[in-house]
Amino acid sequence: MKYRTVSIVAAALLLGQAAAYADTFTSANGEQMECHKVRVVHHKQWGTGGTAGTLIGGAIGGAIGGLAGNQFGRGSGKSAMTAAGAVGGAVVGHEVGKKSDTYVTYQDRCTRVN
Numbered sequence: 001m002k003y004r005t006v007s008i009v010a011a012a013l014l015l016g017q018a019a020a021y022a023d024t025f026t027s028a029n030g031e032q033m034e035c036h037k038v039r040v041v042h043h044k045q046w047g048t049g050g051t052a053g054t055l056i057g058g059a060i061g062g063a064i065g066g067l068a069g070n071q072f073g074r075g076s077g078k079s080a081m082t083a084a085g086a087v088g089g090a091v092v093g094h095e096v097g098k099k100s101d102t103y104v105t106y107q108d109r110c111t112r113v114n
Contacts, residue, residue: 024113032113040105057097058090065089 023035069085070078 033110034113035108035110038107038109040107042103042105044102054094054097057093057095059093061093061096062086062090065092 025033025035027033063086065088066082066086068089069081069083071081072078073081
């Protein structure tokens, strides 16, 4: 618990530093400029039919969920649990896959002050 608190405080301090970053300077043509560091989330595109991470994640999640659901129930209940597990696993796998289809960069955005 002690390490978790320390890491949360450290992360908050680092994020605060990134958010508080602002630099003011005079450009070559004499204009006063102010720059801020901005977090930009990019989405990878793997074609027009959807992204690879979400499709693969949904398929793998559905298969694992179906196998897990098949371990429960009897008779027609077993089939229902298999179907429910497959659907639940596909939804979770899809969400996990969406996270793998993004990446973050930081860019400087500058605006004129005067």
